[in-house]
Amino acid sequence: xxxxxxxxxxxxxxxxxxxxxxxxxxxxxxxxxxxxIDLTIYPKEFFALLGPSGCGKTTLMRMLAGFEETTKxxxxxxxxxMAGVPANKRAVNMMFQSYALFPHLSVxxxxxxxxxxxxxxxxxxxxxxxxxxxxxxxQKFAKRKPHQLSxxxxxxxxxxxxxxxxxxxxxxxxxxxxxxxxxxxxxQFELMDIQEKTGTTFVIVTHDQEEAMxxxxxxxxxxxxxxxxxxxxxxxxEVPNSVYVADFIxxxxxxxxxxxxxxxxxxxxxxxxxxxxxxxxxxxxxTVGNSAAFVIRPEKVAISTTEPDRHxxxxxxxxxIAYLGNLSTYFVxxxxxxxxxxxxxxxxxxxxxxxxxxxxxxxSWSDTAGIVLRG
Amino acid sequence: MRRFTxxxxxxxxxxxxxxxxxxxILVIYSFNASKLVTVWAGFxxxxxxELLSNQAFIxxxxxxLKVAVISSTxxxxxxxxxxxxxxxxxxxxxxxxxxxxxxxxxxxxxVITGLSLLLLFIAIGLDxxxxxxxxxxxxxxxxxxxxxxxxxxxxxDRSLEEAAYDLGCTGFDAFKSVTLPIIAPAVISGWLLAFxxxxxxxxxxxxxxGPSATTLPIKIFSSVRLGVSxxxxxxxxxxxxxxxxxxxxxxxxxxxAIVRQHREEQLADK
Numbered sequence: 001x002x003x004x005x006x007x008x009x010x011x012x013x014x015x016x017x018x019x020x021x022x023x024x025x026x027x028x029x030x031x032x033x034x035x036x037i038d039l040t041i042y043p044k045e046f047f048a049l050l051g052p053s054g055c056g057k058t059t060l061m062r063m064l065a066g067f068e069e070t071t072k073x074x075x076x077x078x079x080x081x082m083a084g085v086p087a088n089k090r091a092v093n094m095m096f097q098s099y100a101l102f103p104h105l106s107v108x109x110x111x112x113x114x115x116x117x118x119x120x121x122x123x124x125x126x127x128x129x130x131x132x133x134x135x136x137x138x139q140k141f142a143k144r145k146p147h148q149l150s151x152x153x154x155x156x157x158x159x160x161x162x163x164x165x166x167x168x169x170x171x172x173x174x175x176x177x178x179x180x181x182x183x184x185x186x187x188q189f190e191l192m193d194i195q196e197k198t199g200t201t202f203v204i205v206t207h208d209q210e211e212a213m214x215x216x217x218x219x220x221x222x223x224x225x226x227x228x229x230x231x232x233x234x235x236x237x238e239v240p241n242s243v244y245v246a247d248f249i250x251x252x253x254x255x256x257x258x259x260x261x262x263x264x265x266x267x268x269x270x271x272x273x274x275x276x277x278x279x280x281x282x283x284x285x286x287t288v289g290n291s292a293a294f295v296i297r298p299e300k301v302a303i304s305t306t307e308p309d310r311h312x313x314x315x316x317x318x319x320x321i322a323y324l325g326n327l328s329t330y331f332v333x334x335x336x337x338x339x340x341x342x343x344x345x346x347x348x349x350x351x352x353x354x355x356x357x358x359x360x361x362x363x364s365w366s367d368t369a370g371i372v373l374r375g
Numbered sequence: 376m377r378r379f380t381x382x383x384x385x386x387x388x389x390x391x392x393x394x395x396x397x398x399x400i401l402v403i404y405s406f407n408a409s410k411l412v413t414v415w416a417g418f419x420x421x422x423x424x425e426l427l428s429n430q431a432f433i434x435x436x437x438x439x440l441k442v443a444v445i446s447s448t449x450x451x452x453x454x455x456x457x458x459x460x461x462x463x464x465x466x467x468x469x470x471x472x473x474x475x476x477x478x479x480x481x482x483x484x485x486v487i488t489g490l491s492l493l494l495l496f497i498a499i500g501l502d503x504x505x506x507x508x509x510x511x512x513x514x515x516x517x518x519x520x521x522x523x524x525x526x527x528x529x530x531x532d533r534s535l536e537e538a539a540y541d542l543g544c545t546g547f548d549a550f551k552s553v554t555l556p557i558i559a560p561a562v563i564s565g566w567l568l569a570f571x572x573x574x575x576x577x578x579x580x581x582x583x584x585g586p587s588a589t590t591l592p593i594k595i596f597s598s599v600r601l602g603v604s605x606x607x608x609x610x611x612x613x614x615x616x617x618x619x620x621x622x623x624x625x626x627x628x629x630x631x632a633i634v635r636q637h638r639e640e641q642l643a644d645k
Contacts, residue, residue, distance in 0.1 A: 087541050
């Protein structure tokens with residue numbers, strides 16, 4: 001499975017982690033923001049903390065930056081226990097959600113701010129500032145004040161300022177939240193590019209799952225102060241370990257049922273009274289008779305007007321069609337009342353679409369397209 | 376919408392006349408050649424000359440200026456610190472009481488403030504003079520500074536300070552190189568407010584001044600009680616001129632700053 005050329009230090013038992021959370025808990029009064037978290041992040045990773053607001057992802061990041069102390073447990077960065085080390089003594093820099101550019105200083109002075117407070121000789125500071133300006137392509141804007149910059153330029157200054165001291169770890173708090181959608185997508189690739197060029201470990205906090213999927217090498221999905229799953233974007237999407245993760249990342253169909261057969265990775269699930277058992281894969285620890293949930297992504301469900309030659313097939317009627325331009329999502333109601341979403345690419349013009357409202361249709365999927373999770 | 380009507384014209388005229396006729400009369404009579412304030416006897420600038428040779432007035436002016444500069448500086452430092460603590464320390468036991476106590480002297484009658492300070496100075500045996508006036512002025516103008524600065528602090532983005540820590544600042548360095556420059560306009564206007572309050576204070580100064588030091592408002596008030604002299608008119612005219620120049624300069628400067636910022640923001644969108 002492990003490809004030697006791919007970047008995957010988390011699969012390598014010899015790899016030395018950069019960051020290690022050991023049983024970290026953080027409480028504010030009676031509220032538990034972080035609940036007994038263990039987590040390792042490796043050098044040069046682009047690690048995303050993903051979750052709804054209030055899940056604790058920002059608190060986790062602020063503990064790395066040194067703005068919050070842990071209530072219990074230890075955080076180690078590069079082998080050093082971070083307990084009691086203040087933010088200004090950590091080789092960690094942060095890019096703030098509001099950018100937090102100093103409004104009274106020019107772009108160049110903003111970039112030099114941290115360098116002047118490091119042990120870098122005065123003569124080298126100007127060179128480093130120029131280098132950072134080049135990195136984010138803002139050479140022409142060195143003399144400007146922050147309020148003379150557009151949103152995208154401010155974002156780049158904030159990034160350059162956080163990278164200027166060449167930290168071991170860069171924290172990004174919703175770095176693209178203030179940008180519009182087009183600019184955000186461009187900037188995502190720029191971020192990945194800069195991360196690769198500088199070789200810095202990035203930890204990004206975001207609530208935008210598309211953003212996390214695009215930029216991250218691994219994603220930690222959080223909920224209520226706990227980490228639900230840590231994995232690569234493709235595995236988070238294809239092999240979620242819980243209904244919560246499956247539901248949080250992208251769109252999903254969920255069918256509740258009972259495990260009727262299981263052998264290795266293959267499982268069968270019975271559901272409803274007059275429907276055939278569904279075949280799917282599983283990695284959950286299940287036995288026959290367990291109640292379980294079958295989940296499948298809408299784009300893995302094929303829709304057709306003729307009966308397909310597959311084991312997993314159900315018949316229903318089209319109730320609604322969401323036309324998104326490039327894609328269409330068909331909402332199909334099964335005779336027993338379950339609603340299943342099927343998504344297809346619109347490779348033909350809308351006028352040539354063969355399926356419309358109220359049409360009886362077949363839905364089908366392969367034996368490995370869906371997975372069975374603990375219910 | 377901006378149309379000329381007789382009603383508007385008349386209300387404008389009356390409004391401004393109400394405000395400025397007393398001052399205009401004062402200015403005109405300061406150039407009166409006669410010693411009698413109410414009788415016009417031709418144009419003269421001799422009262423200005425006499426004023427300059429009146430050592431008592433000049434001494435009082437010096438005392439006033441000295442008191443104003445020192446007390447407003449002390450008030451600005453203390454008031455800024457108070458604002459910082461009240462805005463930053465979040466909720467602690469008795470916070471409402473503390474902030475209420477900061478603002479109470481604003482509404483306290485000056486006579487009471489003055490009297491209580493007088494009693495305090497007598498009780499601890501402090502000789503009244505410049506020092507006691509400075510203390511008294513710093514005490515009451517500190518509240519004004521704290522009000523002005525805390526309203527600015529409330530809208531201050533905390534992440535700016537966190538960014539400063541993150542980039543290697545110690546607490547004091549972050550305050551000095553990030554917080555203070557950003558809240559500077561509020562601190563400066565707090566200082567100016569304290570300065571003007573100290574300049575024209577009569578009540579508190581008369582409680583806390585001693586025989587060794589008299590401020591200009593006390594001097595003017597006491598000489599007017601013996602009869603209005605044209606010298607006072609001349610002095611008042613000079614004060615009016617200084618204040619007018621100050622106000623005009625300040626508003627021009629702030630207007631220019633706004634225009635410049637507007638132009639730069641337009642530049643940024645390109």
